[in-house]
Amino acid sequence: MVRNKIPECFVYEIIDGKPIYYSGYKDAIKYNLNVEAIKGSSTLQSGLVVFILATIYPSYDTKKYRILTNKLSMQLDSKNILSGDIVIFYKQELTADKINNQYPDVPPKYVIEIDTNADLGESSFIEYLTRKT
Numbered sequence: 001m002v003r004n005k006i007p008e009c010f011v012y013e014i015i016d017g018k019p020i021y022y023s024g025y026k027d028a029i030k031y032n033l034n035v036e037a038i039k040g041s042s043t044l045q046s047g048l049v050v051f052i053l054a055t056i057y058p059s060y061d062t063k064k065y066r067i068l069t070n071k072l073s074m075q076l077d078s079k080n081i082l083s084g085d086i087v088i089f090y091k092q093e094l095t096a097d098k099i100n101n102q103y104p105d106v107p108p109k110y111v112i113e114i115d116t117n118a119d120l121g122e123s124s125f126i127e128y129l130t131r132k133t
Contacts, residue, residue: 009035012118015131017079023119041071048114049085056086065109066091074111075103082132086112 010025022028024038041049049069060067065088072087081103088110098105113132120128 013083014079014081021119025119045114052086052112064091066094073103084111085114
């Protein structure tokens with residue numbers, strides 16, 4: 001039996017060299033849907049991001065920190081590509097000239113991830129969090 005390779009566009013993150021797929025990827029493949037059909041944020045996820053940002057902003061030091069959002073991808077090494085909904089960097093490390101079309105080349109100070117899109121397969125949520133952190 002030949003197993004079809006899952007297209008890379010359905011990869012949500014890579015942890016320890018193993019792909020974590022978007023929730024709903026099996027149906028997207030089965031019904032020939034494009035990745036945009038399952039990739040977007042839900043109203044729950046978007047609402048949580050807004051709530052957290054509204055909580056952070058009153059005490060946010062704009063001279064010290066830079067906040068980036070929108071599922072920022074971060075390549076930790078060749079086997080780990082993670083994403084973050086809200087990612088906070090020291091401004092002195094992620095300087096304006098480093099904001100470009102590439103992954104950041106400096107580590108963030110804080111990452112807030114709201115995972116409602118990961119298909120954990122056989123893994124439990126706790127296993128996923130442990131592997132991710």
